[in-house]
Amino acid sequence: MKKMAYVAVVDDDESVRESLPDLLREFGYEARGFSSAEEFLEADKVRQAECLVLDIAMPGMSGFDLQRELNRRERKVPTVFITAHGDEAIRLRVRRHGAVDCLLKPFSDTALFEAMKAALKQG
Amino acid sequence: MLPTDDWLIMQTEQLHAENKRLQRCVRDLVGIMALPAIWVGSGPSRIAESLLDSILAMLDLDFAYLHLNDASGNRLLDVTRSSQWAGTVASPQELEATLARCRLGRTKEWPHRLTVDGNDIAILPVRLGLLGEIGLLVAGSRRTDFPRQTEALLLNVAANQATIGLQAAWQLSEQKRVARELDRRVEARTRELAEANEELLQRKLDFQLVVDAIPAIVWSSLADGRADFVNQHFRRYVGLSTEEARDWGWVGAVHPGDVSEFMENWRAILASGRSGEFQARLRRFDGEYRWFLLRAEPLADADGNLKWFGACFDMHDWKKAQDELRDAQAELAHVARATTMGQLTASIAHEINQPLSGIVTNASTCLRMLSAGQPNVTGAQETARRMIRDARRATEVVSRLRSLFTKQNTSVEAVNLNSAIQEIIALTSTELQRACVHLRLELSDDLPPVDGDRTQLQQVIMNLILNAVEAMSGVTDHARDLTIATERDGDGYVRVVIRDAGVGFDPTASEKLFRPFHTTKSHGMGIGLSVSRSIVEHHHGRLWAEANDGPGATFFVAIPSGADGEAMARQSQK
Numbered sequence: 098m099k100k101m102a103y104v105a106v107v108d109d110d111e112s113v114r115e116s117l118p119d120l121l122r123e124f125g126y127e128a129r130g131f132s133s134a135e136e137f138l139e140a141d142k143v144r145q146a147e148c149l150v151l152d153i154a155m156p157g158m159s160g161f162d163l164q165r166e167l168n169r170r171e172r173k174v175p176t177v178f179i180t181a182h183g184d185e186a187i188r189l190r191v192r193r194h195g196a197v198d199c200l201l202k203p204f205s206d207t208a209l210f211e212a213m214k215a216a217l218k219q220g
Numbered sequence: 221m222l223p224t225d226d227w228l229i230m231q232t233e234q235l236h237a238e239n240k241r242l243q244r245c246v247r248d249l250v251g252i253m254a255l256p257a258i259w260v261g262s263g264p265s266r267i268a269e270s271l272l273d274s275i276l277a278m279l280d281l282d283f284a285y286l287h288l289n290d291a292s293g294n295r296l297l298d299v300t301r302s303s304q305w306a307g308t309v310a311s312p313q314e315l316e317a318t319l320a321r322c323r324l325g326r327t328k329e330w331p332h333r334l335t336v337d338g339n340d341i342a343i344l345p346v347r348l349g350l351l352g353e354i355g356l357l358v359a360g361s362r363r364t365d366f367p368r369q370t371e372a373l374l375l376n377v378a379a380n381q382a383t384i385g386l387q388a389a390w391q392l393s394e395q396k397r398v399a400r401e402l403d404r405r406v407e408a409r410t411r412e413l414a415e416a417n418e419e420l421l422q423r424k425l426d427f428q429l430v431v432d433a434i435p436a437i438v439w440s441s442l443a444d445g446r447a448d449f450v451n452q453h454f455r456r457y458v459g460l461s462t463e464e465a466r467d468w469g470w471v472g473a474v475h476p477g478d479v480s481e482f483m484e485n486w487r488a489i490l491a492s493g494r495s496g497e498f499q500a501r502l503r504r505f506d507g508e509y510r511w512f513l514l515r516a517e518p519l520a521d522a523d524g525n526l527k528w529f530g531a532c533f534d535m536h537d538w539k540k541a542q543d544e545l546r547d548a549q550a551e552l553a554h555v556a557r558a559t560t561m562g563q564l565t566a567s568i569a570h571e572i573n574q575p576l577s578g579i580v581t582n583a584s585t586c587l588r589m590l591s592a593g594q595p596n597v598t599g600a601q602e603t604a605r606r607m608i609r610d611a612r613r614a615t616e617v618v619s620r621l622r623s624l625f626t627k628q629n630t631s632v633e634a635v636n637l638n639s640a641i642q643e644i645i646a647l648t649s650t651e652l653q654r655a656c657v658h659l660r661l662e663l664s665d666d667l668p669p670v671d672g673d674r675t676q677l678q679q680v681i682m683n684l685i686l687n688a689v690e691a692m693s694g695v696t697d698h699a700r701d702l703t704i705a706t707e708r709d710g711d712g713y714v715r716v717v718i719r720d721a722g723v724g725f726d727p728t729a730s731e732k733l734f735r736p737f738h739t740t741k742s743h744g745m746g747i748g749l750s751v752s753r754s755i756v757e758h759h760h761g762r763l764w765a766e767a768n769d770g771p772g773a774t775f776f777v778a779i780p781s782g783a784d785g786e787a788m789a790r791q792s793q794k
């Protein structure tokens with residue numbers, strides 16, 4: 098059997114953090130939710146995620162901070178950003194900075210699925 | 221005169237308390253609205269207990285009693301719940317016996333009070349079902365102010381919800397009974413057949429019977445897509461016979477607007493030879509179209525011949541909920557465009573997008589769990605619970621938004637509407653002149669004052685005048701006449717009538733104008749009328765619109781006059 102990709106979801110909002118991993122599991126991935134960038138970094142030492150779904154605005158380290166930190170450690174993880182603040186301008190900016198995609202909350206399951214496929218192809 | 225600090229603090233506290241009370245009522249309502257979702261799959265006694273527990277806690281009752289009939293009108297069960305206090309003066313059996321004696325009479329003839337062990341208890345009976353055929357709910361409390369208006373409202377809503385839940389439970393048990401009956405027949409039939417003919421034939425018939433009994437729409441088709449079998453549920457749902465549905469006949473049940481896309485999707489799946497799914501509206505036997513998710517799976521038999529098996533899932537309610545979410549979002553996006561409010565709305569949008577996101581994701585997960593080969597019902601229930609929680613969160617944001625727009629400091633004084641109007645005219649006269657509007661005033665000279673907040677009432681009149689001016693801004697073929705009149709209407713109300721000669725509106729859709737965020741203007745927010753109506757209703761009055769016979773529209777504001785004894789009494793009661 099093919100090994101399932103392991104996806105990490107980092108979002109301080111509980112609704113999103115609970116629901117997204119469930120949906121990803123329905124898609125056939127392995128998934129886990131983290132409530133902050135710091136928590137994710139701790140866990141990543143133990144088991145490395147193959148793909149990252151990352152909220153932009155979080156208390157403490159923001160999603161952008163986390164991506165910079167991972168780059169500094171030369172740890173390349175394909176990243177899909179998600180945000181509830183967004184408009185199209187943010188989306189373009191995020192993509193120019195090397196993220197796979199940026200989804201505006203609320204997004205459809207197909208949009209998420211497409212983004213995951215693109216991300217895992219890149220990784 | 222300047223208000224003192226104490227006075228301000230007192231006002232603020234009163235507002236807080238009022239706010240709390242409203243929030244609690246809204247929360248209770250939302251809680252009650254969510255009950256049927258929690259009851260899905262529960263039996264009548266579970267529903268009865270959960271209903272009584274909820275209202276006992278919510279309304280701080282001393283006891284709540286529910287009598288239920290079964291589908292054929294016979295007594296099914298009685299349940300009683302008591303507060304700690306009530307538990308000490310009477311046992312549930314005693315209460316039940318007292319109430320059961322009354323139950324035989326009609327609700328109209330019910331007593332309003334009961335004496336239990338020397339204590340005076342106010343009671344409120346509420347029928348379940350139009351004629352009480354489902355049952356009877358009775359709430360009781362020692363409180364002298366019971367039942368308050370909001371409590372009666374909540375109880376009625378709760379009774380309605382229970383009726384819905386119980387009807388669903390009946391249906392469920394009926395379905396189970398039918399399924400059991402079917403099971404029994406399938407069994408009997410299988411036994412008969414086993415005796416007569418053992419091999420091939422039996423397997424085929426068995427399959428057909430089982431598939432017929434499945435409570436889902438199931439079909440199979442040949443490799444080229446022509447249907448060769450539809451199950452009983454399918455035939456009943458669309459109202460076609462096996463013969464009519466055969467080959468391409470069943471496509472007749474697809475919504476005409478969806479047929480070409482439907483065929484395109486179906487052909488693509490056939491050509492791919494792999495499983496696939498798509499959405500389409502199907503016609504029910506009574507002509508109503510509902511959205512379905514159609515899923516098809518290919519299966520090769522021993523000889524390598526391909527056949528298709530499929531099922532259709534009713535996703536109508538889910539889809540509608542999603543459309544409504546999209547509309548709600550569009551409304552918010554629209555608000556965000558109004559630049560003055562941009563800052564505020566961006567943060568509201570953020571607050572509401574979080575729970576919406578949870579809802580959309582949970583809904584997708586839920587649908588997937590249910591439509592899998594082996595439906596994951598427990599998982600789906602959990603996601604549904606989260607949807608309710610998130611929806612509640614979104615509702616709270618919306619009610620905060622609403623109170624932001626309507627709850628300013630209110631003060632009550634006797635307001636002379638004539639002079640209030642004249643002040644507004646003075647403020648807007650330049651605007652009126654610039655817009656070439658010809659104003660006619662028909663102010664009654666024996667107008668009684670109304671009790672209310674002068675500034676708020678002026679805000680209402682200002683909104684109506686500006687709307688009228690805007691409605692006439694494109695008028696070139698006749699005079700831009702604006703009439704503002706005041707009058708008494710004989711029922712103890714004072715009326716302000718604002719009649720313009722503008723573009724008017726579709727007379728069948730006059731209520732639409734008052735919806736929040738409804739606007740036809742590129743720079744409009746669409747909240748003028750909605751806020752105005754809240755203000756007028758806060759004054760126990762009415763605000764409505766009528767299309768003119770000629771061009772334009774007329775808006776009416778009716779407020780109970782302060783001099784009217786009855787209206788005064790009504791106000792002081794609040």
Ligand SMILES: Nc1ncnc2c1ncn2[C@@H]1O[C@H](COP(=O)(O)OP(=O)(O)OP(=O)(O)O)[C@@H](O)[C@H]1O
Pocket residue numbers: 683687688691720722723724725733734738739740741743744745746747748749750772773
């Ligand atoms: N006098 C009128 N004649 C015709 N249509 C009207 C009139 N008043 C209101 N409407 C219609 O009702 C809609 C809602 O009115 P409302 O005042 O609530 O919002 P708005 O004027 O569009 O925006 P806002 O008042 O927030 O600036 C208007 O956009 C307009 O289509």
Ligand SMILES: [Mg+2]
Pocket residue numbers: 683686687744748749
């Ligand atoms: Mg307006």
